[in-house]
Amino acid sequence: MRRIIEAGGGLLGAFLVFTLLHRIHPLAVEVVNVFVAVVLLAGLLGGEITGAVMGAVCGLVADSFSVGIFGIAGLALTTMGFYTGFVSRKINVLKAPRLFVFFVFMAGAELVLWSVLTALVFGGSLPWSGGLLLVQPVVNALAATALYGIYRRGKARHGG
């Protein structure tokens, strides 16, 4: 039950940040994808199934607020969420620098998968915006690492 509440809170938080992000700059959503950051965190904390379910839900929400084929973002995020949980159980990634590199790798893989799926389904390419989209995995990884740091501090403070 606690995990469901945390996941729901994560989704709402991501949606809040996504809603407010365009006020900073409408194209800010190209630099950071908060849904990716939340799915990375869900996979790390909850494991494969939590990561995959969170990826599916976040992907469907993102797709419903986008013009085009419904479901593309969900496929990429579901796969990323699952493998974030899977790999983080196999290797130790809990130290901040290592975690950041791991998140960059997973977010980069998600971008590649999203790009391949877009090419297969649409026959087109992603909105690269002069390479701006390539920054996204690094910024997403930074955001997810920072969120994990906040989560761990909060847990330590409350004796969890």
Place this chain on the structure above:
Amino acid sequence: MPRFWKERKNVLVLGGLLSAQLILLSLQVPLGDRPSVFEKSVFFLFAPLQRGLGALGRGIGGLWERYVHLGRVEERNRRLSDEAVRLRQENTFLRQGLAALEDQASAAAVLRSLGRAFRLAAVIGVDAVNPYKSVIIDAGSAQGFRPDMPVLDGRGRLIGRVIAPVGGREASVQLVTDENCAVAVFTEGSRVMGILSGDGKTGRCRMKYVLATNDAVKEGEVLVTSGFDRVFPPGLIVGTVTTIGADTSLFKRIAVAPFLDFRELKVVAVLTGRGGAGE
């Protein structure tokens, strides 16, 4: 079965989720650009939330200015900004309407119709996957919005059209920078016709279907809607021709810089009557 489930639970859940999404994708194919019932449901569930969160964000963000820093001046400034947008819209419609009219009686009819020709709406979100494709506005069917209604920016320049799904108090707007958007246009000076659509990647547009043998189009010319698509009323300015190139195809490659400016995209005007001011 329980042992099989226990051993392969993770892979089965992943397979189930991916299969469900592939089914959703395949269900979308016959619908084309129209949203499925499931997509509409998710939009209708989260759009009011986005509206509420946006209002909350605006409230928290405006707290300092409203209560600590010249509260009344900020409120008056906001009202004056809204009024300026409204006046600019009216000014654009008046100029377009009057130019097309032949007698004063028709001009009076246009002036009377201006009050119901458009409604203002605030942008509360951008496309979650590709910001060049669409935005979400804080008005919907309750304000009389329907799919295909043209949407202008604060300066009366065309930026897109309302598309499904249209919620009660939220609606999606497809931008002219979306590659699936098509606007019938002509160049203001040389009167060359074409179709404007976005490239969907860089915020730029292209003017399509101008024959390679047509040398009348010039760089710097302004593109105006022709109305032949029966969606956008004639006379709305959309963008400027930046470069004209040629390749091996039958048509020229004309790049267009749209007037759509994301930094100014806070308030938009939706034309609630076809033909805009003229109706």
